[in-house]
Amino acid sequence: MFLQRSAVAVARRAAFSPVLRRTLATSAVRPTAPTTKFKRLSEVKTKDDLFGPGAATGTVPTDLEQSTGLERLEILGKIEGIDVFDMKPLDASRLGTLEDPILVRSAGDEQYCGCTGFPADSHEVIWLTTSRERPVERCPECGSVYKMEYVGPEEDAHAHDHGHGHDEHAWVEPKTWADHVKPSYW
Numbered sequence: 001m002f003l004q005r006s007a008v009a010v011a012r013r014a015a016f017s018p019v020l021r022r023t024l025a026t027s028a029v030r031p032t033a034p035t036t037k038f039k040r041l042s043e044v045k046t047k048d049d050l051f052g053p054g055a056a057t058g059t060v061p062t063d064l065e066q067s068t069g070l071e072r073l074e075i076l077g078k079i080e081g082i083d084v085f086d087m088k089p090l091d092a093s094r095l096g097t098l099e100d101p102i103l104v105r106s107a108g109d110e111q112y113c114g115c116t117g118f119p120a121d122s123h124e125v126i127w128l129t130t131s132r133e134r135p136v137e138r139c140p141e142c143g144s145v146y147k148m149e150y151v152g153p154e155e156d157a158h159a160h161d162h163g164h165g166h167d168e169h170a171w172v173e174p175k176t177w178a179d180h181v182k183p184s185y186w
């Protein structure tokens with residue numbers, strides 16, 4: 001409705017303004033730019049790669065042109081047929097083992113997964129937290145092993161350092177629930 005009404009208003013104003021009429025005429029014949037440059041999923045290396053090019057002047061931006069961040073990652077994945085966030089249920093056909101864990105794909109720093117054992121629903125759902133720093137988690141009920149597979153953009157490794165240096169014994173602020181587990185339990 002809004003667009004329709006404003007178009008009528010512009011047309012009405014154009015009738016009285018030769019200048020505006022000329023503007024409308026030129027913009028009508030200008031070809032719409034068909035080239036939208038965007039990165040392929042494999043070219044996404046840092047967060048800076050997750051900005052759209054924006055829309056060509058005078059056009060309404062599409063999601064592909066204007067989306068940013070994780071939303072953009074999802075769209076770029078869809079174009080290539082890759083389900084970035086992997087909303088499919090986890091592999092429930094077996095128990096995960098340390099040698100062959102159930103993979104949990106994640107584009108974020110940590111990923112929760114709910115275990116109900118094998119066969120599925122053989123125990124109450126137990127939520128496990130896998131993270132980039134501690135990708136492997138084992139269900140305390142049935143022993144199934146899960147491993148997070150990071151599929152998000154690569155970042156500078158030092159970005160996570162926060163100036164703590166490389167001293168292993170330095171106190172590091174817990175970032176995920178997995179970090180609250182004493183190292184001796186791992």
Ligand SMILES: [Zn+2]
Binds near residue numbers: 115123126140141143
């Ligand atoms: Zn379990």
